Amino acid sequence: xxxxxxxxxxxxxxxxxxxxxxxxxxxxxxxxxxxxxxxxxxxxxxxxxxxxxxxxxxxxxxxxxxxxxxxxxxxxxxxxxxxxxxxxxxxxxxxxxxxxxxxxxxxxxxxxxxxxxxxxxxxxxxxxxxxxxxxxxxxxxxxxxxxxxxxxxxxxxxxxxxxxxxxxxxxxxxxxxxxxxxxxxxxxxxxxxxxxxxxxxxxxxxxxxxxxxxxxxxxxxxxxxxxxxxxxxxxxxxxxxxxxxxxxxxxxxxxxxxxxxxxxxxxxxxxxxxx
Amino acid sequence: xxxxxxxxxxxxxxxxxxxxxxxxxxxxxxxxxxxxxxxxxxxxxxxxxxxxxxxxxxxxxxxxxxxxxxxxxxxxxxxxxxxxxxxxxxxxxxxxxxxxxxxxxxxxxxxxxxxxxxxxxxxxxxxxxxxxxxxxxxxxxxxxxxxxxxxxxxxxxxxxxxxxxxxxxxxxxxxxxxxxxxxxxxxxxxxxxxxxxxxxxxxxxxxxxxxxxxxxxxxxxxxxxxxxxxxxxxxxxxxxxxxxxxxxxxxxxxxxxxxxxxxxxxxxxxxxxxxxxxxxxxxxxxxxxxxxxxxxxxxxxxxxxxxxxxxxxxxxxxxxxxxxxxxxxxxxxxxxxxxxxxxxxxxxxxxx
Numbered sequence: 001x002x003x004x005x006x007x008x009x010x011x012x013x014x015x016x017x018x019x020x021x022x023x024x025x026x027x028x029x030x031x032x033x034x035x036x037x038x039x040x041x042x043x044x045x046x047x048x049x050x051x052x053x054x055x056x057x058x059x060x061x062x063x064x065x066x067x068x069x070x071x072x073x074x075x076x077x078x079x080x081x082x083x084x085x086x087x088x089x090x091x092x093x094x095x096x097x098x099x100x101x102x103x104x105x106x107x108x109x110x111x112x113x114x115x116x117x118x119x120x121x122x123x124x125x126x127x128x129x130x131x132x133x134x135x136x137x138x139x140x141x142x143x144x145x146x147x148x149x150x151x152x153x154x155x156x157x158x159x160x161x162x163x164x165x166x167x168x169x170x171x172x173x174x175x176x177x178x179x180x181x182x183x184x185x186x187x188x189x190x191x192x193x194x195x196x197x198x199x200x201x202x203x204x205x206x207x208x209x210x211x212x213x214x215x216x217x218x219x220x221x222x223x224x225x226x227x228x229x230x231x232x233x234x235x236x237x238x239x240x241x242x243x244x245x246x247x248x249x250x251x252x253x254x255x256x257x258x259x260x261x262x263x264x265x266x267x268x269x270x271x272x273x274x275x
Numbered sequence: 276x277x278x279x280x281x282x283x284x285x286x287x288x289x290x291x292x293x294x295x296x297x298x299x300x301x302x303x304x305x306x307x308x309x310x311x312x313x314x315x316x317x318x319x320x321x322x323x324x325x326x327x328x329x330x331x332x333x334x335x336x337x338x339x340x341x342x343x344x345x346x347x348x349x350x351x352x353x354x355x356x357x358x359x360x361x362x363x364x365x366x367x368x369x370x371x372x373x374x375x376x377x378x379x380x381x382x383x384x385x386x387x388x389x390x391x392x393x394x395x396x397x398x399x400x401x402x403x404x405x406x407x408x409x410x411x412x413x414x415x416x417x418x419x420x421x422x423x424x425x426x427x428x429x430x431x432x433x434x435x436x437x438x439x440x441x442x443x444x445x446x447x448x449x450x451x452x453x454x455x456x457x458x459x460x461x462x463x464x465x466x467x468x469x470x471x472x473x474x475x476x477x478x479x480x481x482x483x484x485x486x487x488x489x490x491x492x493x494x495x496x497x498x499x500x501x502x503x504x505x506x507x508x509x510x511x512x513x514x515x516x517x518x519x520x521x522x523x524x525x526x527x528x529x530x531x532x533x534x535x536x537x538x539x540x541x542x543x544x545x546x547x548x549x550x551x552x553x554x555x556x557x558x559x560x561x562x563x564x565x566x567x568x569x570x571x572x573x574x575x576x577x578x579x580x581x582x583x584x585x586x587x588x589x590x591x592x593x594x595x596x597x598x599x600x601x602x603x604x605x606x607x608x609x610x611x612x613x614x615x616x617x618x619x620x621x622x623x624x625x626x627x
Binding site: 167168170171172173174175176177178181185186189190 | 324348349350351353357359360361362363377424
């Protein structure tokens with residue numbers, strides 16, 4: 001049987017189109033980043049990479065990711081467990097609410113937090129009485145990053161846990177297993193790959209987040225500048241090489257993340273095949 | 276361990292899954308819960324297990340009231356409809372799970388666990404496959420792992436939800452026989468859910484027939500088949516042919532068709548007939564005048580199944596005749612015969 005697009009001409013045409021578009025929109029810009037970073041040679045690249053501000057931006061970026069990932073890991077498991085294992089009124093609404101951070105523009109999320117936690121905000125004014133300042137400091141940046149990235153883990157887990165159902169857990173209970181044993185020996189092994197996948201996505205977004213953090217950061221050099229903000233700052237200072245050095249670092253992190261993700265996908269696929 | 280279910284009821288939202296019902300299961304008995312889907316049989320089983328809580332009523336195991344006892348502590352073996360094997364654990368680890376999950380004080384030593392699991396796997400003839408993952412087993416093998424896993428914790432009550440539903444006919448027959456043997460050897464009390472009347476009748480000491488959240492009849496398979504309590508039980512236990520009509524001059528009449536019979540008070544307008552109670556003849560007699568046309572013939576098995584149609588029927592009839600009669604009459608598709616019933620059944624109309 002001949003299907004649509006089976007002709008040699010159509011096939012070659014479609015493949016060529018895909019290759020051209022990928023090159024134009026993905027490969028050239030990506031290569032451009034690295035080209036710009038090394039435009040003036042190795043020395044300025046290295047200089048920029050090891051400058052105090054860049055090192056501090058790297059440190060802050062890692063700190064944000066380091067705090068965000070565990071929080072959303074636990075939150076995501078908890079939420080997915082709740083939504084897939086229990087029937088309660090409002091379950092569907094909750095499932096929709098999970099997606100809000102995806103649907104809302106990160107800038108809006110940042111503004112929202114500024115409004116709530118700023119010095120004159122509803123919660124912020126209470127906090128400032130206790131001499132706690134969340135906005136224009138790194139804890140605020142962590143807070144908005146947690147908000148922006150909170151759906152990733154839950155989104156990965158919910159469909160999987162729904163498809164797997166609770167029969168295995170029920171079997172575990174009838175055999176006398178307690179809650180923690182159930183989670184550790186039955187639930188967790190069944191969801192572990194989805195969990196790792198969710199963590200990778202959360203991490204990637206936490207490292208790269210710009211919009212929300214830029215609203216709450218206040219751009220204090222050496223204190224509230226993470227890598228994405230650093231890129232913008234340097235670029236506005238006409239330090240092209242510096243900007244692209246940080247950008248190259250982010251791009252490299254993204255590429256590494258994608259590679260880990262690809263390896264995992266390949267691994268899961270192979271597991272499913274042999275299982 | 277005997278099981279006593281007293282006035283147990285359950286609602287899910289606005290639907291009533293179980294009307295208050297009571298049931299007494301003796302120690303060592305094997306009881307089948309039989310009914311169509313939505314009859315509440317699985318809900319009842321899950322309430323006995325503790326996987327579902329009843330809205331009212333109580334469950335006793337022996338003298339012990341277990342109504343408020345958590346599943347974990349009820350010590351029941353439960354075999355799930357689709358086995359629910361732990362997919363990432365080997366066959367061995369699946370069976371060992373219940374022993375390993377025990378609190379530190381009661382947990383057998385590793386060597387003990389190995390011996391007991393090994394023994395059980397030999398018992399279910401799976402010792403060769405102990406390192407496999409569940410997905411690498413056939414349906415029948417998975418079912419045996421599920422049974423071994425449930426038996427590993429030495430339950431006094433074994434509950435099975437549609438245990439053979441997903442297996443092909445040959446494997447099902449073999450496993451049924453095998454479960455019967457295990458039951459006799461281990462001496463546990465078992466309750467199983469099925470929608471297959473043949474399975475229920477073959478396997479059970481007593482059968483509980485359910486529909487719409489109510490128990491219709493509890494009886495031994497023989498008693499159930501010989502003396503069904505009502506129309507539902509009769510029609511659920513086997514193929515049923517229906518003849519409906521009006522009484523006129525000692526006949527139940529429908530168009531040109533009639534059966535000679537005295538007017539019955541319980542069911543004046545209807546009789547039910549089993550396929551083996553129908554005889555095919557070439558001429559009507561004084562007992563009945565039921566002209567039919569042969570629609571299909573299936574000469575497979577111990578009897579020949581003949582599908583019959585006629586204008587006076589609301590749904591086609593099924594007759595099962597002996598191979599002897601089949602050879603004598605040679606019914607072909609389109610041939611015309613008369614049916615003479617050897618006996619028939621009448622039940623009070625169902626309450627809506």
